[in-house]
Amino acid sequence: MSHQETKKKDMVSIYQKSAYGTGTLVLNLLPAALGIFAFFLITAFGMDPLLAGILAGIPRLFDAITDPIMGFITDNTRSRWGRRRPYIVIGAILSGVCFALLWQLNPEASQEYNFWYFLLFSLAFTIGNTMFATPFVGLGYEITSDYNERTRLMGFAQFMGQIAWMIVPWFWVLIADPDMFANQAEGVRELSLYVAGVCIVLGVVPGLFCKGIDSSHIENTETISFKTLGSNLISVFRGIKEAFKNSSFVKLCAATFLIFNGFQLVASFAFFIIVFHMFAGDYGATGNWPAWFGTVSAMATAFLVIPIVTWMANKWGKRNAFIISTFISMFGYCLKWYGFNPENPWMIFMPIPLMSFGIGGLFTLMLSMTADVCDLDELRNGMPRKEGTFGAIYWLMVKLGQALALVLGGVVLKLVGFDPGLATQTVETMTNLRIADILIPVSTAGLAIWVMWSYDLTEDKAREIKQDLIDRRGDF
Known part of the structure; x- marks a missing residue:
């Protein structure tokens, strides 16, 4: 195997790697926190385990639809800010806000009310997270075209992303600590606000500071509108x-x-x-x-x-x-x-x-x-x-x-x-x-x-x- 030195123009600065790594931290923090909080959906808010399982499954089925569609949209977008960055900024804000609202459940409310409240905000959160995550991942693939620099970029980003997994296991301890929160429901509600705030602030960073391929060089993109919805869906399946x-x-x-x-x-x-x-x-x-x-x-x-x-x-x-x-x-x-x-x-x-x-x-x-x-x-x-x-x-x-x-x-x-x-x-x-x-x-x-x-x-x-x-x- 031959090895070539990475050209200077293909190297990613520590500034760019840090900005992308910040997004990776958010990419890990949201699902990691969601997994912890989901446990308290049953114990703190009294949700029936069967209904809790349904609430966990439906958003993932929704993901199966929204992810490829968002992939197609971001691939075919032309804007002065590039194909990915506008969606990353909007998606970070939307997913953070919806995550916070998602967990403002009331344990005194009826199970039926909490079920529909959680389901609707879960779907809204899924849309926001897809708007953030799909273009963000695509942006990482195009920041550099060098074979080895891609690994160095992803290695640095994954290094920063592990910070989420260092922190999240302690959510169990914090939520259950009676000296910090009066009960588990209060712990989940308040902690979700901090998680959401961090994800919004850090999530917009790659959208503001990372540079991808200049979209003006991308040819054969399709027009995305309500008039072209049918042909767009056909193109989505063709891409898959x-x-x-x-x-x-x-x-x-x-x-x-x-x-x-x-x-x-x-x-x-x-x-x-x-x-x-x-x-x-x-x-x-x-x-x-x-x-x-x-x-x-x-x-x-x-x-x-x-x-x-x-x-x-x-x-x-x-x-x-x-x-x-x-x-x-x-x-x-x-x-x-x-x-x-x-x-x-x-x-x-x-x-x-x-x-x-x-x-x-x-x-x-x-x-x-x-x-x-x-x-x-x-x-x-x-x-x-x-x-x-x-x-x-x-x-x-x-x-x-x-x-x-x-x-x-x-x-x-x-x-x-x-x-x-x-x-x-x-x-x-x-x-x-x-x-x-x-x-x-x-x-x-x-x-x-x-x-x-x-x-x-x-x-x-x-x-x-x-x-x-x-x-x-x-x-x-």
């Missing part, structure tokens, strides 16, 4: 079809779905294992260990994994870096058997540095590789470039994996005999849960390696594609 004809992109989606689904499926198991295996169901003795587990995992990802994965990608190529980092994570998952030790709680941190190579390597590398795929698509299908469409479809795979994980996680808990109504669990139940906690992510990671083994969009090929594009339409 072309994306799935790209075998390299399909492999990225499949590998991401497998690894993220496996990770999310067992994400909640760590909490149950810490409480019921390590501390025999004693929540008082458990204390802040689960929160520290999440925070240390994010810190290991940010300060250890992402720099190493970025270095490996620049040294040995993105595909090889992905395979190596995924193998390391599989070994880390196996170490959880010894790490969750009732005799020595500090050992829960032992597998974290190795486990973190899974998710840390996944998004650092996959987002960079998706940018390479966008070049390949332009070479095959011409303009307009479809970073928004590819970004929307990729993140839709992530969301579908997360949704499936939420369903299958409950199935696994039921199969192993876990009973949330019991103060303690049987030894057999906890043994089976611990086996599932290891076997599931190891299996999905192994399948992801198999999928990516034949991925062939190497650095040499990516640079050839870039040169062909420059010869065809010039360099911009």
Whole structure:
């Protein structure tokens, strides 16, 4: 494999990387906080678990519609501010406002009122978040056209994004603290305002300060209006079809779905294992260990994994870096058997540095590789470039994996005999849960390696594609 020095014009300044990383922090903070607050929808606001499940599922189905449409809109937008930036600013403000309103529920109100209130604002939040997230992801793909600089950009952005995962685990502690809030409902309502404010302020930063491709250079864009609605929808489906004809992109989606689904499926198991295996169901003795587990995992990802994965990608190529980092994570998952030790709680941190190579390597590398795929698509299908469409479809795979994980996680808990109504669990139940906690992510990671083994969009090929594009339409 040949390595070329990144040209000065293709390098992204620390200023630009920081601005984009700020957006990545928001991209992580909103869903992370949403996942925590959703738990209190049942315990603090008295929502029936079945209705709570419906409220979690409908917005994700709505996502499946809005994401590709937003991808098409941002790909075909022409404005003096570019194709992405106006939507990022508007979307950040709209999603922040709707997130705050979403959680101003009244526990004294009827369940029917709270259900419809939450559903309507969930759909409004989904629209706002799609307006922010889809163009934001597309913007990241086009900030630089250099093969290695893309990885460095995504590595830096993911580093900043991990700050959200360092903070969010402590929401559990804050909301349940009677010295801070009179009750859980008050904690959720007030904390959501702070989260929303932070997301609005930080979310507009990439829209104001990041620079993408000059939209005046983008050809063959379609007119977007009510008159062209029918032809626009046909074009949306045509873009999705072309994306799935790209075998390299399909492999990225499949590998991401497998690894993220496996990770999310067992994400909640760590909490149950810490409480019921390590501390025999004693929540008082458990204390802040689960929160520290999440925070240390994010810190290991940010300060250890992402720099190493970025270095490996620049040294040995993105595909090889992905395979190596995924193998390391599989070994880390196996170490959880010894790490969750009732005799020595500090050992829960032992597998974290190795486990973190899974998710840390996944998004650092996959987002960079998706940018390479966008070049390949332009070479095959011409303009307009479809970073928004590819970004929307990729993140839709992530969301579908997360949704499936939420369903299958409950199935696994039921199969192993876990009973949330019991103060303690049987030894057999906890043994089976611990086996599932290891076997599931190891299996999905192994399948992801198999999928990516034949991925062939190497650095040499990516640079050839870039040169062909420059010869065809010039360099911009």
